[in-house]
Amino acid sequence: MQKNKLALLEYLENFMSENRKNRFIEVLKNRTNHFTIAMEDVYQLHNTSAVMRSCEVFGIQNLHIVEQRYGKAIDKQIAMGAEKWVDINQHQDMKSCMASLRAQGYQIIATTPHNDSCLLDTFDVSKKSAIFFGTEIDGLSEEVMRQADGFIKIPMVGFTESLNISVSAALVIQDITNRMRQSDINWQLTEEEVLEKRLDWTRKTIKDIAYIEKQFLNSVQN
Numbered sequence: 001m002q003k004n005k006l007a008l009l010e011y012l013e014n015f016m017s018e019n020r021k022n023r024f025i026e027v028l029k030n031r032t033n034h035f036t037i038a039m040e041d042v043y044q045l046h047n048t049s050a051v052m053r054s055c056e057v058f059g060i061q062n063l064h065i066v067e068q069r070y071g072k073a074i075d076k077q078i079a080m081g082a083e084k085w086v087d088i089n090q091h092q093d094m095k096s097c098m099a100s101l102r103a104q105g106y107q108i109i110a111t112t113p114h115n116d117s118c119l120l121d122t123f124d125v126s127k128k129s130a131i132f133f134g135t136e137i138d139g140l141s142e143e144v145m146r147q148a149d150g151f152i153k154i155p156m157v158g159f160t161e162s163l164n165i166s167v168s169a170a171l172v173i174q175d176i177t178n179r180m181r182q183s184d185i186n187w188q189l190t191e192e193e194v195l196e197k198r199l200d201w202t203r204k205t206i207k208d209i210a211y212i213e214k215q216f217l218n219s220v221q222n
Contacts, residue, residue: 012216037133051063109132
């Protein structure tokens with residue numbers, strides 16, 4: 001299976017520039033699944049899109065979304081193409097989302113300014129973690145708060161108790177990914193994950209991809 005995917009990738013890469021191919025390789029060197037972000041019922045659509053953009057900029061490959069109440073689509077103008085490069089995982093409810101993440105080895109970390117949370121700069125980046133962000137109005141649900149393995153907050157010294165969710169997410173993502181890359185933990189994608197993303201991104205780049213892949217299959221069969 002791995003050999004077939006490599007052969008397909010090599011074939012498809014003939015239909016795009018060498019610069020594009022090398023750019024994919026360079027970007028994937030900084031991609032990670034060590035951390036992932038989860039968003040629960042974020043009311044304002046542009047915030048979901050902005051968080052996706054922060055994930056892409058700082059190298060987080062997977063974003064998890066639970067939209068039970070509002071169910072809006074991604075704002076592509078604000079995401080500015082990030083939806084092509086970040087994997088969006090939509091879940092029916094928070095229970096299934098957390099179960100899926102735990103099955104993948106993630107600890108559940110809730111962001112909240114209202115309890116004895118760990119401060120952002122002392123958060124242990126060595127553990128595989130899913131960072132949860134809630135609504136701008138109500139924060140995270142009781143279900144997440146009750147089942148979370150830990151809590152994290154951004155230190156603030158002003159009168160205002162909270163930041164806009166897209167700002168909070170950007171600050172958290174930038175801090176933890178920066179410290180992660182400075183550590184000696186194994187945070188990069190596996191070879192198999194890199195191959196999957198190279199194939200995915202290459203497919204999204206090439207026009208008439210269905211026809212071209214059909215040509216490849218015909219050449220292999222013949």
